[in-house]
Amino acid sequence: xxxxxxxxxxxxxxxxxxxxxxxxxxxxxxxxxxxxxxxxxxxxxxxxxxxxxxxxxxxxxxxxxxxxxxxxxxxxxxxxxxxxxxxxxxxxxxxxxxxxxxxxxxxxxxxxxxxxxxxxxxxxxxxxxxxxxxxxxxxxxxxxxxxxxxxxxxxxxxxxxx
Numbered sequence: 740x741x742x743x744x745x746x747x748x749x750x751x752x753x754x755x756x757x758x759x760x761x762x763x764x765x766x767x768x769x770x771x772x773x774x775x776x777x778x779x780x781x782x783x784x785x786x787x788x789x790x791x792x793x794x795x796x797x798x799x800x801x802x803x804x805x806x807x808x809x810x811x812x813x814x815x816x817x818x819x820x821x822x823x824x825x826x827x828x829x830x831x832x833x834x835x836x837x838x839x840x841x842x843x844x845x846x847x848x849x850x851x852x853x854x855x856x857x858x859x860x861x862x863x864x865x866x867x868x869x870x871x872x873x874x875x876x877x878x879x880x881x882x883x884x885x886x887x888x889x890x891x892x893x894x895x896x897x898x899x900x901x
Contacts, residue, residue, distance in 0.1 A: 779837040779838060779839050779840045779893060780893060781890065781891075781893040781894035781898075782833075782837070782890070782893075784833075785830070785833055785834070785890055786887065786890045786891070788826070788829070788830055788833070789830065789883060789886045789887050789890060790883075790887065791826075792823065792826045792827065792830060792883065793879070793880070793883035793884075793887075795819075795822070795823050795826065796823055796854075796876075796879045796883070797876060797879070797880065799816070799819050799823060800872050800875055800876045800879075801876075803816070803867065803872055804869060804872055804873075808866055808867075808868055808869070809866070811866045811867055812865050812866060813861050813862045813865050813866075816861065820858045820861075823854065824851070824854055824855065824858070827847065827850060827851040827854055828851065830847055831844070831847045831848060831851055834847050842889050843886055843889040843890060846882060846885050846886050846889060847886060849882060850879065850882040850883070850886070853878060853879070853882070854879075857875050
């Protein structure tokens with residue numbers, strides 16, 4: 740195979756081709772390390788607060804299951820209802836002030852709405868049966884799980900595995 744000079748790009752044609760290609764390569768290299776992040780940073784304090792609230796809600800309902808149904812009057816649980824509701828309010832406020840945090844904020848809003856709804860039902864009926872307690876536990880377990888997954892996703896995105 741002989742090297743024929745007619746097959747090479749020379750002169751103006753070479754500069755016309757290499758200049759844009761070099762520029763494109765330079766831009767690609769400059770932005771290869773950059774990424775757009777549309778999520779707030781992971782917050783270990785919020786993650787811990789989610790776990791603690793989930794534990795409190797689960798314990799609340801598990802202890803209630805240990806009491807005979809006719810002794811589960813609302814008055815016996817007011818302090819726990821208020822404690823958990825204030826924790827949910829605190830979590831909601833922390834999530835609302837973080838920019839780009841709409842998903843976990845919405846999950847927290849739903850959790851707080853459901854908590855106050857169940858509290859009002861207990862207040863109105865003055866008792867909860869085992870089936871309702873079990874359903875409530877399942878609802879809250881799912882919501883706290885969704886919150887925790889959303890918070891952990893932030894950590895995975897901000898610190899991807901190498």
